[in-house]
Every structure is written in structure tokens, then in C-alpha cells.
Amino acid sequence: MRSAKKGTRAHRAGAVPYLFLAPAMALFTLFMALPIGYTVYLSLRRTKVSGLGLGKGARTEVFAGLGNYTAAVSDGELWAGWLRVLGYGALVLVLMLGLALVFALMLDAAHVRLARFTRISIFLPYAVPGVAATLMWGFLYLPGLSPFGEHPFLSADLVTFSMANVAVWGGTGFNMLVLYTNLRAVPREYYEAARIDGASELDIALRIKIPILVPSIILTTVFSVIATIQVFTEPTTLRPLTNTISSTWSPLMKVYRDAFVTGDLYSAAATSMVIAGISLVLSFGFLRIVKNRAFGES
Amino acid sequence: MRVNRLAVTAVAILTAALSTACAGGTDEPSAQSASQSAAPAGPVKLTYWTWVPNMDKIVSVWNQAHPDIQVTVSKQAGGDDAAAKFLTAAKAGNPPDLVQAEYQMLPSFVAADAVADLKAETEQVKGEFGEGVWSLVTLGTDAVYAVPQDSGPMMLYYRRDLFEKYGIEVPKTWDEYAEAARTVRKKDPKVFLGTFSSKDPGWFAGLSQQAGAQWWSISGDAWKVAVNDEATKKVAAYWGGLVKEGVIDDMPYFTPEWNKALNDGTLLTWPSAVWGPGVLSSNAPKAKGKWAVAPLPQWNAGENYSGFWGGSSTAVAATSPNKAAAAKFATWLNTDPQALELLIKEGAIYPAAAKGAALMTEAPDYFSNQPDFWQRAAAIGATARGFTFGPNVNVTYNAYRDAFDKAVAAKSDFTAAVQAMQDTTIADMRKSGFSLAQ
Incomplete structure (x- = not known):
């Protein structure tokens, strides 16, 4: 009887769920599916010039097949860019998330003086726009202007570290806040019970707080991986100041260069599809690896 | 926990997709x-x-x-x-x-x-x-x-007061300029006569024009590309030698560091164009009245050429x-x-x-x-010679920045950077289908 009733209700609902879904689907189509579709379309085209390429009709758009994709994948500069970003990303991920975790645990520990002030000052750099932050650090790095003296912060050997420093400075506060907020939501009874059992503050941090935080740590890691893959602002802003950052330093910079500096929208579209594919694989790959560890309990 | 996983997955998809959408977008506010x-x-x-x-x-x-x-x-x-x-x-x-x-x-x-x-x-x-x-x-x-x-038209901007202080004559040829660069380094190791900018392809193009380069030309119904012609290679080798020797600095123009050097007298010359006063007055206000102009140094004594x-x-x-x-x-x-x-x-x-x-x-x-x-x-302007620009100067100029950035950082052969510019330019034109003359 119960199941029969449920069935009729579902039957009567009919189009209603679709109606509820409609706004979301319309927005998705308009702002996600269509632009991506257009990018895919562009990535399959190229310009064909005849003769000198001057005057009317000398330049036409033709179907290119997968030519832009093979060119994108076989371009050594793109993979060199991935390597650079990988090194940069490893630095940023470990330092930024490590610091964020340590700060969150310290702030959450009992009896911290000036907790509010410290929390805000760690978070504050996140509120500084990326371009402003990079310019500020850029001025601090320039040998002629730096108050730190004549150190080659922007030399070929150090430029990756200098850039990672800007990202860590800007991102630690945000990630710390995510972790800290999660910690505050944990019932205090856990800690009390642990203390009665004789656990020290360090034990509580390592054996209770960190395991509870694992889902949040994964979330912040995924965010950071995606942000790293998309790194663009820092190197682009620093580039005019130094000889050590090329116009294709990161994969997205290459997309920008192709589209807006050398005027080849089609290669840019193909390269950005490749980048999107790789970032999907990386994000999902990471989630898959940690899935059991993080979400096994449920 | 399940909801959490879905959220994370959704965010992963959306963000990855967004990166594409942004990169591929061509929207431009259409006020006009x-x-x-x-x-x-x-x-x-x-x-x-x-x-x-x-x-x-x-x-x-x-x-x-x-x-x-x-x-x-x-x-x-x-x-x-x-x-x-x-x-x-x-x-x-x-x-x-x-x-x-x-x-x-x-x-x-x-x-x-x-x-x-x-x-x-x-x-x-x-x-x-x-x-x-x-x-x-x-x-x-x-x-x-x-x-x-x-x-x-290009001319040489120089610090008249400091030329006097270091006892340097205004160089008439590029050889004299190189010699003056060495003298300055000997007299004060903190000071440079000039700097080579790997960020300003237009500047390098102008210097190449002065030397008689013809990067592009039209022959019949085809483009002839010669970014690596002898004149350009001569200019590149000259500056590459000075940078390698360490007598010419390698900081790019129009940077805060460069402004500082123009202001505080640690940079003595700037081979620039007639619009230079605007830049100097806003970037080096403190040095007002201390700069003067002269014709660009020449490649051969007695010649009189400039570029744009x-x-x-x-x-x-x-x-x-x-x-x-x-x-x-x-x-x-x-x-x-x-x-x-x-x-x-x-x-x-x-x-x-x-x-x-x-x-x-x-x-x-x-x-x-x-x-x-x-x-x-005006007198200098009358001596300036230019060349025809090709249909993909943006590609060539971008190649200049990337190739010379590397060459300057490694203090390696500048003529190889010129060759890279040529190769990149040709490859791009060939890809698009331009007719190329050999």
C-alpha cells in the first residue's frame, strides 16, 4: 500500500522536477555548454591565407580537422610549461597547505592569545588582488629597488621560488580559514574525552583533529591543484620586470599568447581544450586516489 | 559525507570547464x-x-x-x-x-x-x-x-653632466660607444653607459633599420622575410658582445629599476626616439635639464643614418x-x-x-x-630609414622577447636569437599559407 501511494505521487509529479531543473539547465547551457561548444568548434578551424594576405578575401577560415590538436600536443613548449608549473605547484601545495594546517591547529588550540588578531592578519593577504600582490612582491624582488638588498630573486634559478612565495603569501590565509572553520564545528567533547584518557594537545591534534579535517584538506588540495594549473596572474605580472619568464611560462600563458599576441585563436582554443582535459584528469585522479581514505566511512 | 564528495566533484568539473571557457572567450564590451x-x-x-x-x-x-x-x-x-x-x-x-x-x-x-x-x-x-x-x-x-x-626617428639621449664628469666624448660610431662603455665601467663599477632591453623589439628593429636591415619585402606576389639579414646579425652580435663582456647592462626599459637608473645617474645613455622627452620627464623627473640629444652612433665613420x-x-x-x-x-x-x-x-x-x-x-x-x-x-629625422613591416610582426616581436630573454639571461650568442626570430616568423607565415619567396 505504501509503495502504491508513492508511485502515484511520483506519477502525478510528471514535469515538475524538470521545471525545477529548468533554470539551472538554461544557465548551464548558456554559460557553460555553449562557450565550450564554441571553443571546440574554433579548435577545429584555422585561417588560410592566399598570396600576400593583404586586401579583401585574402584570408579565409577553413576546417582544420585535428591539426590544431596535434600541433598543441607536439609543441615542446607546452610540456615544458607543464613541467615548470608542476615544480611551482609542488612548492605551493606543500608550503601553502602545510602552513594553513599548522596555523589552523595552532589557532584552535586552547589558550591562544590574540587569536582574533592573528587569524585576521594571516587571512588579510588573501584580500589583496593578485595583480597588486605580485607587483608589490615584484618591487621587493627587483635588485635595484629591494629593501632586502641586491639578491637575484628573479634570476633563472630563483624565479620559481619567488613566484611560489607570492602564491603562498596570498593563499595560506584562505585555506587556513577553511580548515579552522571546520575545526570549530567539532564538538569539544571529543577533546575532553581524549584529555581524560591522558592525551596531550599534540596527540589531540595528530590523532583527532587531523583525521577529522581530512575531507577539508582534500577539498583545499583540489582547489589549490586547479588554481595551480591555471597560474597566470603572477608570471604575467612579473614578466615585464625580468628576463627569466617567457611568454609561454605556464600553459595558460601560452593560450593567452596564441590568442591575443600572435592572433591565432584556433590554436589557442585547441590548447585550452588540452589544458581542460589535463586538469580534469588531475582533479579526478587525485579524488580517486584519496576517495577510500577520505570518504570510506560513509 | 556523500554530499561533500558530490560538491567537490562538481567544483572540479566546473572549474576545469571554466578555465576553458575563459580562455576561449572573445567577448569585448561593445560600447561602440x-x-x-x-x-x-x-x-x-x-x-x-x-x-x-x-x-x-x-x-x-x-x-x-x-x-x-x-x-x-x-x-x-x-x-x-x-x-x-x-x-x-x-x-x-x-x-x-x-x-x-x-x-x-x-x-x-x-x-x-x-x-x-x-x-x-x-x-x-x-x-x-x-x-x-x-x-x-x-x-x-x-x-x-x-x-x-x-x-x-631615433637618436641618442645622454647625460651631458655625467659625460663631462667621466670625461667621455659623445660617441660618433658604435665602436666609440663600446669603448665609452668600457671606460665608464672602469671609472665607476656601479654605472653603465647603456642597457640592452630584451623587452623592446621595436627598439631593436629601429637599430637594425639604421644598419640597413630589410626584415620584410614584397617580391611579386610573395613575401620575402630576412629578419636574419647581415645588418641585423651585425647589430645583434655587437650588443651580445657588450652584454657578455659585462660593459652593458641587461635590464629592460620601462621598468621601475630602469626609471631609478635614469634618475640617479647610474645609466648614462638611452638610444631612443624623438618621443623620448615624454618618457624621461615622467619616468626620470629628477634628472630634468641633465639629458641632451645627439645623432645615433654610426656603423661607419662619416655615415649618417637613423632608424624608426x-x-x-x-x-x-x-x-x-x-x-x-x-x-x-x-x-x-x-x-x-x-x-x-x-x-x-x-x-x-x-x-x-x-x-x-x-x-x-x-x-x-x-x-x-x-x-x-x-x-x-628634424635634422636627425631626415636621416632615418625604415623598412616594410610584414603581416605577422606580432609573432616576430613576441619571438624577439622570448629569444632575447633567454640569450640575455644565459649571456649566449645574440645572433642565434635573431635566427630564432626568423624561424618563428617563417613557420607562422607558412602555417597560415602566405606565399613566401626564397
């Missing part, structure tokens, strides 16, 4: 589309993208005298970004009616079919311009793609519904005596029109110590 659909009944409304300072003041003089053609200035950032923005807007179908086009970018605009042929409209004013500058807007064809606005760095023209968009009105404004702006005077006074530019020189009487404020500044500039 309104003007294009304006009914012909009222006054014609034109939009004009430019980065000449105070252009709005100059345009308001035109607007008062011409109630039927009203021009609105939209201030641009200038440089490569402005060119990319115009090309993108033209592709998207909503370009401004008028645009400031640097000479080296004009062929790219023409190749993208983004600018109109103004041959009929400019027939009358052709005589106002020298042959050299006129060929920059015709590209050696029968068409006229823009009205020349200003030109940038920068300079731009006023072009009309191919899709503008009011081409005639736009052409009328463009010719007024760049040939009318009143407009030229305003361009000099308000815009601080060196007009390309021949009669502009007569209007330049008072030396720029920054060079009040050199009352004959403009006479010298």
Missing part, C-alpha cells in the same frame, strides 16, 4: 555598437581608440567646429595590448570607427581585413607627408590604409558605417595646422606631416637646456 546603429538623421557619431595623452581635448576642438560629426575618444592602454584588443573587436564585429595604429601593426590589421582603404579620401593630403612615412601606410601597395600621425622606433597612424575600421566622416576626421587630425599644433602641445607627439616640423619651435620643458632640440630632431 550603439554608434554603429545610429540613424543617419542626427549627427554622425564616431568612436576613436587612442592612447595619445589629452586626445579628448584635441577632439573637443573638432567636435565644436563640426556639429555633424561627433567623435568620442576611448582611451587605450597602448602597445601590443591595444592592437590585440582592436583585432579581437574587429573579429567580433564591433570595432571602433577610428583606431590608433602603430606602423608595425598596420599590416596585421590589413591582413585581418580590419581597416578600410582610404585611397580616395586621402588623395588630397598625400603631399603633406614624406615618401618614407607614406610607404608605411600603403605597405607598398596601391591602397592607403591609414593617415600617418607621428613618427619616431614607434610612431603611429590613424586608421578607419573596415566595417565602420561612416567611413567618409571618419576619414575626414583622420585627415583633419593629422594635417590641419590647428590640429597639429594641438597634437604637439597637448599630445606631446612629433607629427609625421611635413609642416609639423615648422610648428615645433620651443624645446620640450625637460630639455630647456637644449633650445635647438627640435632643429636637431
